[in-house]
Amino acid sequence: MARIIIADDSQFMRTLLKNIIAKAGHEVVGEASNGQEAVELFKKLNPDLVILDIVMPVMDGMEALKKIMEINPNAKVLMCTGLGQQKLVIQAIELGAKGYIVKPFQSEFVIKEIERILSG
Amino acid sequence: MLEGFIEEVTSILERISELISLKNIKSEHIDELFRLFHTLKGLFASVGFDKTKDLIHKYEDLLSEYKNKKVVLNDEDRAQLSSIVNLLESIVSNIESGEEPFLGEIEELISRFERRMQTEEVKEIEDIKTQNISKRKTSRGIKIMIKIDPNEVLVAAKMLIILKHLKDRNVEFTLISPDMKSIEEGIVKERDLVIEASREKVQIIKDLVKEIPGVVSVVIEEEQATEQKEAAASTMQKKAEALPKTIRVDSEKLDRLLSIVENLTVLSNRLIAIASNTKNDDLISVVNLISKAVGELREEVLSLRLIPISYLFSKIPRIAYDLASKLGKKIEVTIEGGDVEIDKASLEKLHDPIIHIVRNAVDHGIEPPNERITKGKPEKGRIIVRARRSPRGIVIEVSDDGRGIDIEKIKRKALERGLVTQDKLEKMSREDLFSFLFIPGFSTSDKVTDVSGRGVGLDVVKNVIESLGGYVELQSELGKGTTIRMVLPPTTLIVKALIIRSGNIRWAIPVDSIISIQEISDIEVREIASQKVVVYRNSFVPLLSLSRIFGLEDENENIVMVCGKEKKIALRLAEVIRHMDIVVKPVPSVIRGFKGITGVTILEDGFVAPVIDPEALVRFVG
Numbered sequence: 252m253a254r255i256i257i258a259d260d261s262q263f264m265r266t267l268l269k270n271i272i273a274k275a276g277h278e279v280v281g282e283a284s285n286g287q288e289a290v291e292l293f294k295k296l297n298p299d300l301v302i303l304d305i306v307m308p309v310m311d312g313m314e315a316l317k318k319i320m321e322i323n324p325n326a327k328v329l330m331c332t333g334l335g336q337q338k339l340v341i342q343a344i345e346l347g348a349k350g351y352i353v354k355p356f357q358s359e360f361v362i363k364e365i366e367r368i369l370s371g
Numbered sequence: 372m373l374e375g376f377i378e379e380v381t382s383i384l385e386r387i388s389e390l391i392s393l394k395n396i397k398s399e400h401i402d403e404l405f406r407l408f409h410t411l412k413g414l415f416a417s418v419g420f421d422k423t424k425d426l427i428h429k430y431e432d433l434l435s436e437y438k439n440k441k442v443v444l445n446d447e448d449r450a451q452l453s454s455i456v457n458l459l460e461s462i463v464s465n466i467e468s469g470e471e472p473f474l475g476e477i478e479e480l481i482s483r484f485e486r487r488m489q490t491e492e493v494k495e496i497e498d499i500k501t502q503n504i505s506k507r508k509t510s511r512g513i514k515i516m517i518k519i520d521p522n523e524v525l526v527a528a529k530m531l532i533i534l535k536h537l538k539d540r541n542v543e544f545t546l547i548s549p550d551m552k553s554i555e556e557g558i559v560k561e562r563d564l565v566i567e568a569s570r571e572k573v574q575i576i577k578d579l580v581k582e583i584p585g586v587v588s589v590v591i592e593e594e595q596a597t598e599q600k601e602a603a604a605s606t607m608q609k610k611a612e613a614l615p616k617t618i619r620v621d622s623e624k625l626d627r628l629l630s631i632v633e634n635l636t637v638l639s640n641r642l643i644a645i646a647s648n649t650k651n652d653d654l655i656s657v658v659n660l661i662s663k664a665v666g667e668l669r670e671e672v673l674s675l676r677l678i679p680i681s682y683l684f685s686k687i688p689r690i691a692y693d694l695a696s697k698l699g700k701k702i703e704v705t706i707e708g709g710d711v712e713i714d715k716a717s718l719e720k721l722h723d724p725i726i727h728i729v730r731n732a733v734d735h736g737i738e739p740p741n742e743r744i745t746k747g748k749p750e751k752g753r754i755i756v757r758a759r760r761s762p763r764g765i766v767i768e769v770s771d772d773g774r775g776i777d778i779e780k781i782k783r784k785a786l787e788r789g790l791v792t793q794d795k796l797e798k799m800s801r802e803d804l805f806s807f808l809f810i811p812g813f814s815t816s817d818k819v820t821d822v823s824g825r826g827v828g829l830d831v832v833k834n835v836i837e838s839l840g841g842y843v844e845l846q847s848e849l850g851k852g853t854t855i856r857m858v859l860p861p862t863t864l865i866v867k868a869l870i871i872r873s874g875n876i877r878w879a880i881p882v883d884s885i886i887s888i889q890e891i892s893d894i895e896v897r898e899i900a901s902q903k904v905v906v907y908r909n910s911f912v913p914l915l916s917l918s919r920i921f922g923l924e925d926e927n928e929n930i931v932m933v934c935g936k937e938k939k940i941a942l943r944l945a946e947v948i949r950h951m952d953i954v955v956k957p958v959p960s961v962i963r964g965f966k967g968i969t970g971v972t973i974l975e976d977g978f979v980a981p982v983i984d985p986e987a988l989v990r991f992v993g
Contacts, residue, residue: 337557340528350532353524363584371539
């Protein structure tokens with residue numbers, strides 16, 4: 252069972268993700284509603300995986316990704332994106348994100364992607 | 372097998388029609404168009420229609436080009452796309468023949484496309500392609516084609532992930548196509564990632580790539596041929612998996628189900644009547660619950676037969692744009708209320724009339740662009756097709772802001788054809804004059820065009836709508852435009868109604884059209900121009916007796932009910948019996964065409980009561 256942090260400014264999206272993660276048998280150990288909180292939680296909890304929404308207030312997912320990669324270059328980060336953000340996703344992958352999931356979530360896809368990253 | 376093909380292609384074509392009729396085609400729409408064309412290509416290839424596939428392929432390339440360059444579709448593109456959709460539709464409807472039909476038309480479209488492309492310097496892509504191919508040929512090793520899920524939206528990102536996934540696991544390979552630069556810039560056209568690796572790495576790569584969500588299949592060079600068969604099998608499998616979500620049911624079965632449920636509704640109404648006489652509270656409450664459950668059951672069954680009107684509406688913009696471009700006119704089509712649901716059988720019947728009206732609007736209504744400009748109108752003519760629910764039923768309107776109908780022309784024509792005398796003509800209302808347009812062969816258009824034709828006119832529209840128990844209204848103002856409104860009665864619907872008696876007959880009047888009920892002695896009745904009227908809130912409302920209208924005599928009608936929304940009418944009646952939920956059934960053919968009756972209902976004792984549309988009764992008043 253992996254320990255996962257999720258960061259998304261939408262409570263609803265977090266709930267959806269949490270349900271999917273629970274279905275996959277993992278645990279959400281922390282929830283953040285912006286990038287700043289996500290970075291703080293990452294420092295404090297050192298999770299196995301961070302799921303970052305790209306668009307968030309205060310500090311966006313891209314910025315948070317950079318900060319997390321500075322803290323731990325081996326961190327496993329999964330970006331969460333809407334349609335039409337391909338450029339940002341590619342940039343995130345180049346910055347060290349391990350994968351991405353697209354909203355609306357397809358739970359099968361999300362689980363497979365989480366497993367892929369955790370096993371890597 | 373073919374049925375699945377037709378179904379899928381049809382739904383894709385419908386979606387394409389919807390997209391190309393959007394006012395603003397944004398880049399995400401172009402993305403979607405591209406994906407749809409891509410899927411179409413695969414579908415036609417799978418049935419061996421190679422020419423069709425080539426045609427689609429050309430447009431897929433074009434769309435991908437637009438996608439990458441963020442080009443916006445112009446009217447010419449729309450017209451071209453809609454002619455493709457038209458052609459593909461015809462191909463699909465002729466598919467049973469087995470041979471690939473319309474080869475000539477396909478060639479024509481392809482060459483039209485190519486002529487256009489020559490002026491648009493798309494040459495360069497072709498060059499890149501040839502380069503790729505020659506590069507593939509010279510390099511060694513085994514080529515591995517990784518196919519990305521057609522539903523994947525971020526293709527370049529997915530490719531990057533695949534490459535990283537392999538690199539992170541220390542697998543050696545060479546990227547063949549697309550090139551790294553386009554992947555990093557997110558501008559890949561293809562959905563296949565081709566890499567090359569040594570023979571011993573092939574299996575490892577295959578296994579690793581399958582861990583990645585969004586990868587459909589991995590094709591090894593030599594295995595391509597077999598893989599194609601597998602792909603076909605997998606689409607079939609997908610179909611099978613998708614089955615539980617929708618079940619196709621013969622609509623006759625639904626009809627039988629509905630008639631059983633209707634019977635049940637009548638019986639449960641009878642049961643209520645019987646139970647209320649027993650004064651047994653337990654029985655009454657159970658009976659009420661049963662009746663409620665029957666009502667729910669009925670609504671469910673009814674909803675099974677309903678389909679959104681968008682099935683029909685989605686075709687309209689394309690047909691209109693197509694026609695407009697042929698006629699050199701500029702138009703903008705707006706569709707509203709596509710989600711209004713309508714009985715499938717009615718929808719089928721509505722198809723021709725509505726298309727006819729829309730074509731008429733484009734052909735006769737909307738003026739050519741320069742004429743519009745001189746008139747101070749926007750260059751693009753506006754056509755609005757709208758559906759909505761109202762207590763009268765389903766209202767479908769087609770409006771244009773074109774020429775409008777010249778009422779003087781109607782008068783001239785009516786005189787010429789001896790339909791009316793000059794005397795009568797003077798007294799006729801606008802509405803009456805417009806009604807000439809519904810007479811077979813009556814046309815005010817001077818020119819015969821091949822578009823709307825002649826002869827098939829509004830009379831056909833009227834017949835179809837009336838056969839559905841509805842009616843057609845026309846409003847028009849010269850120079851401003853025309854609106855044709857078709858009102859369909861709610862086909863077999865539950866309505867809250869008051870059962871009343873007039874003459875020896877019981878009638879049902881929908882509650883939502885009733886304004887007030889009073890004793891006649893409390894109301895001021897006057898006579899104006901030999902028409903009895905009642906004074907209701909300082910205005911005169913014509914007073915009618917149902918029994919009188921329908922030729923039944925009853926002298927003792929002492930109750931007056933005022934009804935109607937826009938137009939009001941007062942009805943004299945003998946008795947208000949009770950309030951109940953009635954099932955409105957279509958008018959039997961014997962009394963069809965009798966405006967004022969929108970349907971019939973079966974009462975709890977088995978008698979049939981006509982259902983009145985008070986507003987339609989206003990027509991009986993001079």
